[in-house]
Amino acid sequence: MIFVRNEYGSHNPDEAMSLDDFAVGAQALTGLLRIFLSEPVFEGACYDAVGDG
Amino acid sequence: MAIRAEESAWFDIAYLGSGGAFGLLDPACLAIARSDNGQSLEATLKQRGFDPQPIRARRRLLDPSGIRAYLELHIEQGPTLVARGLPAAVVSAYAAASAFAMHAASASMAIRAPSGVPTGATPSRPRSPFFTIWRASGCNKKRPARIWFLTSGSCSPTRHARAEQDRRWTRFVLDLRSLSDTTMEVVAAEHALRRSGISAAYRVRIDLGATSDSPAAVMDSRLRARLMSLLDRPFEMASGAGTTRPCSPRSASRTP
Numbered sequence: 001m002i003f004v005r006n007e008y009g010s011h012n013p014d015e016a017m018s019l020d021d022f023a024v025g026a027q028a029l030t031g032l033l034r035i036f037l038s039e040p041v042f043e044g045a046c047y048d049a050v051g052d053g
Numbered sequence: 054m055a056i057r058a059e060e061s062a063w064f065d066i067a068y069l070g071s072g073g074a075f076g077l078l079d080p081a082c083l084a085i086a087r088s089d090n091g092q093s094l095e096a097t098l099k100q101r102g103f104d105p106q107p108i109r110a111r112r113r114l115l116d117p118s119g120i121r122a123y124l125e126l127h128i129e130q131g132p133t134l135v136a137r138g139l140p141a142a143v144v145s146a147y148a149a150a151s152a153f154a155m156h157a158a159s160a161s162m163a164i165r166a167p168s169g170v171p172t173g174a175t176p177s178r179p180r181s182p183f184f185t186i187w188r189a190s191g192c193n194k195k196r197p198a199r200i201w202f203l204t205s206g207s208c209s210p211t212r213h214a215r216a217e218q219d220r221r222w223t224r225f226v227l228d229l230r231s232l233s234d235t236t237m238e239v240v241a242a243e244h245a246l247r248r249s250g251i252s253a254a255y256r257v258r259i260d261l262g263a264t265s266d267s268p269a270a271v272m273d274s275r276l277r278a279r280l281m282s283l284l285d286r287p288f289e290m291a292s293g294a295g296t297t298r299p300c301s302p303r304s305a306s307r308t309p
Contacts, residue, residue: 001144006128021140031283
């Protein structure tokens with residue numbers, strides 16, 4: 001998950017996110033999708049890590 | 054894939070959307086009432102044109118073997134990124150969560166807080182007097198070596214199964230978060246122990262309800278490392294580690 005800066009919390013009528021900040025997060029997300037296509041290290045599932053942090 | 058209702062604002066069920074998609078929900082959850090109108094999950098699903106049968110049969114609607122990873126862009130619900138002047142962060146882990154739903158009543162018409170702050174009539178109050186009671190009891194001063202957070206997520210007048218003519222019940226939710234399962238267990242046990250002392254000190258009766266629990270989940274290290282490399286100002290933080298603000302009835306009414 002990628003967090004994007006947001007003022008005044010969530011589920012809040014005053015919550016506010018700038019599109020510039022959204023773009024930073026979206027670019028990281030799309031960058032990772034490109035890595036998925038190019039790096040064999042990501043073959044297989046990546047969702048099995050659960051435990052006491 | 055498209056899921057919703059991962060948060061428990063409407064139904065006191067952890068990860069309702071993904072749990073339903075992967076056939077992991079207890080079918081008993083279909084009877085859980087929606088927080089604002091009391092309608093069951095089953096009735097709500099039917100009303101919205103969805104079939105509750107897969108939940109009843111614990112049937113998967115999505116096969117995890119065909120999914121490599123789940124990626125999500127999400128607004129931060131707390132103030133950390135604003136305070137640090139950062140546009141985005143990589144989430145390292147989801148904190149474990151336990152929501153303790155309780156009902157409390159005094160013999161008078163309204164619950165009294167130790168500070169004299171009235172409750173019951175002010176359901177949108179972001180920090181309830183009950184939070185003050187728990188804090189004053191010393192519950193959140195223990196074991197500073199481990200990080201954990203306690204939030205009062207709801208405090209509102211309610212109908213209760215044990216309602217009596219001379220008592221006015223208040224629904225009260227404590228939300229506990231930590232990355233440590235051990236800390237979660239220790240604090241939950243202390244919470245239960247303190248109930249009797251608080252009841253006596255403030256002359257209230259407290260019925261403990263069921264908790265909704267979800268374990269801590271550490272994000273995949275390979276995904277985290279790659280995402281960090283894609284940020285100009287890389288920063289990692291845990292989700293739900295005390296920065297999630299409580300959802301007030303006022304704001305919940307605006308959520309679709």
